[in-house]
Amino acid sequence: xxxxxxxxxxxxxxxxxxxxxxxxxxxxxxxxxxxxxxxxxxxxxxxxxxxxxxxxxxxxxxxxxxxxxxxxxxxxxxxxxxxxxxxxxxxxxxxxxxxxxxxxxxxxxxxxxxxxxxxxxxxxxxxxxxxxxxxxxxxxxxxxxxxxxxxxxxxxxxxxxxxxxxxxx
Amino acid sequence: xxxxxxxxxxxxxxxxxxxxxxxxxxxxxxxxxxxxxxxxxxxxxxxxxxxxxxxxxxxxxxxxxxx
Numbered sequence: 001x002x003x004x005x006x007x008x009x010x011x012x013x014x015x016x017x018x019x020x021x022x023x024x025x026x027x028x029x030x031x032x033x034x035x036x037x038x039x040x041x042x043x044x045x046x047x048x049x050x051x052x053x054x055x056x057x058x059x060x061x062x063x064x065x066x067x068x069x070x071x072x073x074x075x076x077x078x079x080x081x082x083x084x085x086x087x088x089x090x091x092x093x094x095x096x097x098x099x100x101x102x103x104x105x106x107x108x109x110x111x112x113x114x115x116x117x118x119x120x121x122x123x124x125x126x127x128x129x130x131x132x133x134x135x136x137x138x139x140x141x142x143x144x145x146x147x148x149x150x151x152x153x154x155x156x157x158x159x160x161x162x163x164x165x166x167x168x169x
Numbered sequence: 170x171x172x173x174x175x176x177x178x179x180x181x182x183x184x185x186x187x188x189x190x191x192x193x194x195x196x197x198x199x200x201x202x203x204x205x206x207x208x209x210x211x212x213x214x215x216x217x218x219x220x221x222x223x224x225x226x227x228x229x230x231x232x233x234x235x236x
Binding site (some may be wrong): 011012013014015 | 194195196198199203210211214222
């Protein structure tokens with residue numbers, strides 16, 4: 001009886017590759033469904049976080065998992081290397097610029113929000129906008145620089161360690 | 170680009186696509202797609218195909234540059 005004899009499982013790399021492609025597409029479909037659900041719930045129930053917490057966990061969790069895996073497998077730094085080979089502006093500069101840009105966008109949005117919501121006159125609105133925007137930049141700029149810069153430096157460190165391991169072979 | 174060298178080597182060995190696929194451990198369609206040039210196999214699959222057909226990588230997968 002060969003019923004319980006273990007047979008060597010053969011895998012077809014093409015089927016695996018196509019399967020991986022389908023998984024990738026499936027991830028995009030799931031993200032799109034979550035995003036639609038998020039927007040619909042926000043529209044339907046208002047800006048409460050309780051209704052959309054699952055969607056946020058899936059959207060952010062998926063992104064964080066992808067980022068962490070790509071950093072620790074060294075793919076993130078490989079992409080940086082490929083980018084720097086062809087682009088005039090290096091990824092480190094782009095990281096700094098995008099952190100500054102994002103901090104200013106957040107500051108402007110918060111400034112407009114406070115001016116529209118709390119100011120009684122236009123001069124008071126301008127004062128609120130300037131004050132809140134300035135404070136927002138002071139708060140968010142270091143946080144975003146630390147976050148993006150930290151990710152960048154962590155990816156670099158992991159890649160350097162992997163390179164050391166490769167040299168030992 | 171079609172891989173006629175692979176197809177010829179397989180026919181010379183008197184193997185069908187399905188038989189070669191069984192020996193190598195892939196599906197028949199994969200062999201068909203490699204022969205028609207629609208799928209780029211990995212190096213390990215190329216080596217397995219070469220071993221099954223008693224040929225070298227040069228014989229089956231090296232393209233001479235056109236001058």
